[in-house]
Each structure stands twice: as structure tokens, then as C-alpha cells.
Amino acid sequence: MAAPSVSATLDKTAYAPGELMTLTVTYGDPDSRTLKLTIQVQDTTGGTGATVVTSAVLDSLTLIVTDSDSSRTWTKKSDTGAIAVFTAKA
Amino acid sequence: MGTVTVTVRDSSGAQGQTGVSYTTQSVGHMLLGASATSNAKKNTTSDLAEYLRLEAITGHPLEIRRTFEAAPTSWAQCKASADVGKRASFVSFKTSPDTMSGPGQEAYWRTLIESVPRGHRVYMTWQHEAENPSKNNDPAKIRAGGVKFAEYVRKYRGDRDISIAWTLMGWTFASEFSKRNPLDWYWGDDSVEVVAPDPYNTSTTKFYSYDATMVGATQAYQFAKAHGKRFGIAEMGNYDLTATNRPKFLTDGMAWLRGLKDPVCEFACWFHSDVPADDAGDYWIDSSAASLAAWVKV
Numbered sequence: 001m002a003a004p005s006v007s008a009t010l011d012k013t014a015y016a017p018g019e020l021m022t023l024t025v026t027y028g029d030p031d032s033r034t035l036k037l038t039i040q041v042q043d044t045t046g047g048t049g050a051t052v053v054t055s056a057v058l059d060s061l062t063l064i065v066t067d068s069d070s071s072r073t074w075t076k077k078s079d080t081g082a083i084a085v086f087t088a089k090a
Numbered sequence: 091m092g093t094v095t096v097t098v099r100d101s102s103g104a105q106g107q108t109g110v111s112y113t114t115q116s117v118g119h120m121l122l123g124a125s126a127t128s129n130a131k132k133n134t135t136s137d138l139a140e141y142l143r144l145e146a147i148t149g150h151p152l153e154i155r156r157t158f159e160a161a162p163t164s165w166a167q168c169k170a171s172a173d174v175g176k177r178a179s180f181v182s183f184k185t186s187p188d189t190m191s192g193p194g195q196e197a198y199w200r201t202l203i204e205s206v207p208r209g210h211r212v213y214m215t216w217q218h219e220a221e222n223p224s225k226n227n228d229p230a231k232i233r234a235g236g237v238k239f240a241e242y243v244r245k246y247r248g249d250r251d252i253s254i255a256w257t258l259m260g261w262t263f264a265s266e267f268s269k270r271n272p273l274d275w276y277w278g279d280d281s282v283e284v285v286a287p288d289p290y291n292t293s294t295t296k297f298y299s300y301d302a303t304m305v306g307a308t309q310a311y312q313f314a315k316a317h318g319k320r321f322g323i324a325e326m327g328n329y330d331l332t333a334t335n336r337p338k339f340l341t342d343g344m345a346w347l348r349g350l351k352d353p354v355c356e357f358a359c360w361f362h363s364d365v366p367a368d369d370a371g372d373y374w375i376d377s378s379a380a381s382l383a384a385w386v387k388v
Contacts, residue, residue, distance in 0.1 A: 002104070003100075003104045003105065003106050004098040004099065004100050004104065004105060004106040005098075005106050006096055006097070006098040006106040006107065006108050007108055008094065008096045008108050008109075008110045009110060009249075010094070010110050010112050010249075011249060012112070012249055012251055013111075013112055013113065013208075013209065013249065013251070014112065014113045014114070014209075014211065014251050015112060015113070015114045016114075016253070016320060016354075016356045017114065017353070017354045017356070018320055018352060018353045018354060019253075019320060021112065023094055023096075023110070025096050025098075027096075027098045027106070029098075029100050031100065032100070059100050059101050059102070060100070060101060061098050061099065061100055062098070062099045062100075063096065063097070063098050064096070064097040064098075064099065065094060065095070065096050065097075066094070066095045066097075067092060067093070067094050067095075068092045068093045068094075068095075069092045072092070074094070090114045
């Protein structure tokens with residue numbers, strides 16, 4: 001199993017009190033795979049229901065953001081599965 | 091200095107980790123600075139030599155300088171370029187409202203914004219005090235121009251420490267007296283980051299404290315709070331009518347500004363000048379020993 005990769009950038013290096021801080025995280029894992037599952041149900045008479053298609057992620061990733069200032073809360077604003085954006089108040 | 095640590099973990103427990111550092115201005119610390127004019131009655135601002143003299147008589151470095159830049163083509167052409175490594179800058183640009191969306195404007199602003207050195211704190215505004223009747227501006231053009239200005243700054247500042255400030259006269263926020271509506275000149279919540287008014291006590295007959303409704307600072311602060319914006323004072327001043335007015339104005343005003351929370355007041359610039367060039371007095375911070383003493387203490 002390969003280790004996941006992660007990099008992060010802030011939109012600025014210095015913030016005024018109350019200013020919005022934006023953290024962009026780029027992450028990935030070569031082991032992660034997305035499976036597409038196609039499901040169809042058939043009864044004993046041979047009748048079939050509508051086909052359902054869904055997906056599942058193998059080896060899914062969990063992102064954890066912590067701050068040396070424990071009073072600061074980071075809120076996830078978006079996450080594509082490869083790029084996540086968090087914001088906090090300076 | 092703070093650090094954000096980001097950890098990514100897969101289902102087996104394998105993980106990757108990275109950290110990114112930042113600094114925050116401490117709450118309660120307000121940048122104190124000035125706009126300096128040296129030649130009385132000439133309305134010439136942004137004088138570096140006078141700023142340095144003011145700094146010397148203050149007895150410690152000032153932290154922000156207000157300059158007026160017209161239309162420089164790069165940061166190196168800005169008077170504020172002298173501030174890098176020494177103090178923050180509050181910069182006013184004054185390109186024509188008629189041309190903000192015109193050909194070449196985006197390229198012009200891109201060159202200017204991308205030439206600001208990384209790590210230098212800049213509050214940047216366009217067409218400050220646009221509502222001053224003497225300027226005969228069209229509010230719709232100012233609003234549209236401000237939106238374009240903010241768009242250019244956001245698009246090209248990258249990780250530079252540039253904040254988009256919006257500056258009206260303090261008097262305009264005192265709507266009950268001025269009969270003006272700041273919203274007529276507001277670029278909008280999506281464009282403005284810092285509400286940075288110019289509240290003065292310009293009365294030639296009566297003293298008003300900085301938080302008096304006649305000055306407009308209180309209403310400007312309430313405007314910033316209501317719109318979820320940061321706050322600072324781009325210009326301030328008062329006539330020293332009795333030689334005790336300015337010390338009181340300074341001492342009480344700065345205490346009031348430093349006491350503001352959520353948002354805090356990030357900066358305050360004294361307009362050290364004889365502007366407007368009338369006979370009612372001046373805003374020289376060292377016009378009296380008492381005024382200078384009050385300034386040194388704040």
C-alpha cells in the first residue's frame with residue numbers, strides 16, 4: 001500500500017484579525033480506486049427491476065486539518081476528492 | 091506565527107502529512123501611521139521626508155503610510171515603494187472611472203499589482219472620497235469602476251498581502267447630517283474587503299469627539315460590521331480650536347479605535363497636513379506641544 005500524498009497552500013502568509021484565511025489542499029493516493037457497480041434485481045418469475053448504477057471508493061481517504069492555534073476552526077468549503085478548500089477566521 | 095497541519099489517511103492507516111505557516115496581527119494591535127504633507131497651503135501629500143520627520147519626533151517607527159499615487163505603471167513608480175521593509179502602505183489610485191473597463195486596463199492593473207513585492211502589506215483603494223461633490227463623479231461609474239478594480243486585484247495579487255479597501259468621507263456615513271447614502275457609492279460586498287473611511291472633525295466652531303455621530307466614524311464602523319467587512323481609518327484629523335481639542339480628539343479617538351472588536355480597527359492614519367487649505371486651521375500633529383505629546387502617547 002502506498003502512502004497518500006498531500007500538499008497545502010494558504011492564500012496569504014500574513015493575516016489581519018478577522019480576515020478570511022483560505023487553505024487549499026491537494027491530495028491523492030495511488031491505491032485509491034473508484035468502482036462502478038451496476039445492480040439489477042430479478043424475482044423468481046424472471047421479472048426485473050430498473051438497473052441501478054452506483055459507485056464505491058476503495059481505500060478512501062480522510063482529511064484532517066489541525067491548527068497550532070487551537071481556538072481557530074477550519075471549515076471545509078468544497079472537496080472534489082483531489083482538491084479541498086477550507087476557510088478559517090484569522 | 092501559526093501552523094496548519096494537514097493529514098490525509100487511507101483505510102489502512104497509511105498517511106501523508108504537510109504543514110503551512112502563517113502570521114496573524116495580534117488582536118488589539120492597530121497600525122498607527124500618517125499621511126504627511128510638508129508644504130502648507132499647497133495640498134501636496136505623500137511627502138516622505140515629512141513622514142520621516144514625523145516619525146523622528148514621535149520617537150518610534152510609525153507602522154503605516156498613506157500615499158496618493160494617481161496612475162503609476164509599476165510599484166517601483168509608487169511613492170509607497172519606499173515603505174517596503176519599513177512599514178505597511180495604504181495606497182490610493184486615481185485612474186479615470188471612464189476607462190476602468192476599457193482596452194488595456196486589465197493589462198495595466200495586472201502589471202501594477204504583480205509588481206507589488208510579496209510580503210509587503212498593502213491596503214489598496216481606487217478613487218477615494220469619490221462622493222466629494224467637488225469631484226462631480228457619477229455614482230454608477232464609481233460603482234462599476236470599483237467592481238473592475240476589485241476584480242483586477244483579486245485576479246492578479248496571488249499570495250501578495252494586498253487588501254481591497256473602500257474609502258468614503260466620514261461625513262458621508264453621518265447620513266442624518268450629510269443626507270448622503272454610502273450605498274450609492276458602494277462597490278458591493280463581493281468587491282470590498284476593508285471599509286476604510288476618512289472621518290474628520292472639520293467643525294471650525296465646536297469640538298466633537300471621534301465617536302460622535304457628527305464625525306461619522308461610528309456609522310462607518312457599523313457599516314463595516316453590518317456588511318461583514320474589515321475596518322480601518324484611512325485618514326483622520328481635527329482642527330485644534332482651543333489647543334486642547336486635538337489632544338482630546340487623539341487620545342479618546344485612538345482609545346475608541348483600539349477598543350473595537352469584531353472587526354478590530356486594523357490601522358489609523360493621521361492626515362498631517364494643512365488640507366484643506368483654508369484659514370480655519372490645520373491638521374499638523376506637532377502644531378502644539380500638547381498635540382505632539384498626545385500623539386507620542388497614542
